[in-house]
Amino acid sequence: MVRFKADINGKWWINKLVEENNHELASPKERHLLRSHCSIHGKEAGFLQSMSKVGISWRQAEVDKDFMCNQKSATPTIQHSPLLNQAREVYTIKIYNIFQKLLVNGACGSRSNVISTIANTMIYSVGRFGDQKEYQVNFDSTSKDIKCTCKKFETVGLLCSHALRILLMMNVMVLSDRYIV
Numbered sequence: 001m002v003r004f005k006a007d008i009n010g011k012w013w014i015n016k017l018v019e020e021n022n023h024e025l026a027s028p029k030e031r032h033l034l035r036s037h038c039s040i041h042g043k044e045a046g047f048l049q050s051m052s053k054v055g056i057s058w059r060q061a062e063v064d065k066d067f068m069c070n071q072k073s074a075t076p077t078i079q080h081s082p083l084l085n086q087a088r089e090v091y092t093i094k095i096y097n098i099f100q101k102l103l104v105n106g107a108c109g110s111r112s113n114v115i116s117t118i119a120n121t122m123i124y125s126v127g128r129f130g131d132q133k134e135y136q137v138n139f140d141s142t143s144k145d146i147k148c149t150c151k152k153f154e155t156v157g158l159l160c161s162h163a164l165r166i167l168l169m170m171n172v173m174v175l176s177d178r179y180i181v
């Protein structure tokens, strides 16, 4: 991440550089999910604060008043998917629809290969069909920890299609609480 500042003479200076914040830019569709874009004020802030006090995370309580994902209004593309059923319970409709798209893209629109296995960690390369770009996904079969080099989860708090593809391949059908924020 690089932050610039202009001085009184109109000269631009770099006033902040965080080298490890080097993930890809979020697409315009995902930009509203960025943590840095999540500032709210006044009444809404008070509402969210009161929700978090009773243990409901900001994402569960967020987005234009559609609040909890109503099970009847979120229609799953795939029937009998434990991951989608779980998503319907924990996400708002907006987030659920994004998650569903990521899951379908991971399952049907991606390719993956095992690169290597180190102890309990399996390392995969994952990419989209018709796109040469590849990401590396590390999956720990014991702890079920998963990490992708695209850093979508670290950026917007949702697992990427690459990680979801590997979870599906490994028959992990329910997300751990640590991946629901």
Ligand SMILES: [Zn+2]
Binding pocket: 135, 148, 149, 150, 151, 152, 160, 161, 162, 163
């Ligand atoms: Zn990824």
